[in-house]
Amino acid sequence: MFHTKYKLRTTAKYAFALTAALTLAACGSDSDNDTVDTGADTAGQTVSVQLDAAQEIPAPTGVPAAASGSAEVSVDASGVVTATLGVSNLTGAATAAHIHRGFAGVTGPVLIGLSSDDGGSTWTVPSDARVLTADEIGAFNRGELYFNVHTAANAPGEIRGQIDAGNATRFTIRLENVSDEGTLNVASDGSTEAVPLSPGAYIVHRNADDSPLLLPRDAANAGLEGVAEDGNADPYPGAVPGAAIFNTPVGADEPGPIGPGGAYEFTVQAIDGDKLGFVTMFVPSNDWFYTPTDADNSLDLFVGGQPVSGEVLESDIAVWDAGTEADEEPGTGANQVQRQAEPNTGPVDPDTRVSSLNGRGQSVSLNGRVLQVTITPQP
Ligand SMILES: [Ca+2]
Ligand SMILES: [Ca+2]
Ligand SMILES: [Ca+2]
Known part of the structure; x- marks a missing residue:
């Protein structure tokens, strides 16, 4: 199971923050989008x-x-x-x-x-x-x-x-860490290490052109900054209406990150036309995260009116940069969550856009896959 080496330094505060997240939220903000099909079942x-x-x-x-x-x-x-x-x-x-x-x-x-x-x-x-x-x-x-x-x-x-009108399909979503000790190349010394993944957020939505989790795209919302820098998803529900969090690994009894072989699972309800957005931290980084990387940063939950089932293609998910903290070498930086003195530490990012590494002309050297996502509709 999870190796102590990968324990996030911010883990201790999850219990407190989780309690805070469960208190009654204040009035939500509107997220108008006139192009949304409402799935008016x-x-x-x-x-x-x-x-x-x-x-x-x-x-x-x-x-x-x-x-x-x-x-x-x-x-x-x-x-x-x-x-x-x-x-x-x-x-x-x-x-x-x-x-x-x-x-x-x-x-x-x-x-x-x-x-x-x-x-x-x-x-x-x-x-x-x-x-x-x-x-x-x-x-x-x-x-x-x-x-x-x-x-x-x-x-x-x-x-x-x-x-609940009883019209929704329930899906189990599994995020599994399939990295190992040889996955991440650490350029400075030629060593390799695994890539832990963090607690994160998900949302079921039907926006035409983006996942609400990543908006606004010119400067990360507070939920995304928390996940991408510190693996802390607790600010998300307050930052993005409809966002929910996953934080407790399968088989664990308290929130924490997942190393090789670890997984998160959660269940969503959806109707035809709904999509799933999610984010989880690429832990050995300053502000990187995995998210679906197609045009709407979401996974379709239905195709042709039928529930999607099975493993998500590797090419549908990519590493993105939240644009909130300057990047250090993956796996070594003093301002990265595994080494920094406290959360939200590190120089500001010279490029504040929420964008893929690819879109920023950046890359990360990986030997194989890190995240495997499986979608399973329930009968
Ligand atoms: Ca960055
Ligand atoms: Ca920050
Ligand atoms: Ca940092």
Whole structure:
């Protein structure tokens, strides 16, 4: 399994940062894109939702066993949301209720605040609520939105209910480190070493021309800087709406990087037309990461309306530079994560673009492959 030599120096703070990431996110920013096809499988469909304490993150306290909620929600083709939510048996009056973006098991930003005129028993979408963007309608269709109800006793949330119309396909995504001790050529002394990979982020989206994980392309977002420099994915959900993180290797019980033979696995829900973007650090570097390298920096999850299955071609994934830190020789630099005194250390990059090594006229000397990605749809 993972060799101590490759342990990231920032590992110790994951536990704290993970906790911070799980606290309720503030209102999200919009990511309008008028060219997005919304995959409107559920247009006009009314989805019934059950809310309970078991779905809530972080786990609420002191909640009566009978605490529950029941909702019906629909989204029309222009993004207008209609919803009615009733709650009962909470620890006290519901103080707020929202529709958030996030899959089951994670927290995400508020999209719409609901209102109540009966003291918190029944909640509806106010008439002046904003409409969902095309990308957010896609999120509704793939089961990525949820209701969350707050009380004084459980301010982050007391009951929650995932809005899932049952139209999405579930995929297991596996990122495996297939490098070995001979993979990376260290030019200065002619030695070789393995290439560890770090915790990272992923997103299911349907943007026409780019993965939201890499935007903006002229200066890296805070999530990308964290992954590419320090192998720390925790800032991503706050930096990019819809971004989720993977950080715990298969078979491990705490977050950390993966060396040769190690793997990360996560599950995504997607509908026809959805794509998968991800980033993971090329650890022996200052600010390099692996990501899909086609025109939209994403892997198609469907082809011809059918779920994709199998190993991703090596040529579909490449090493990119986040443009946030000047490059030192791979595997030796004093400002690289395995040697630097603290995170986010090193001179600024003279080229601030988020771009492939290829696109910057750079390269790295590797003997063979580092990252193998496998996509497996679940029956
Ligand atoms: Ca760089
Ligand atoms: Ca930096
Ligand atoms: Ca650094």
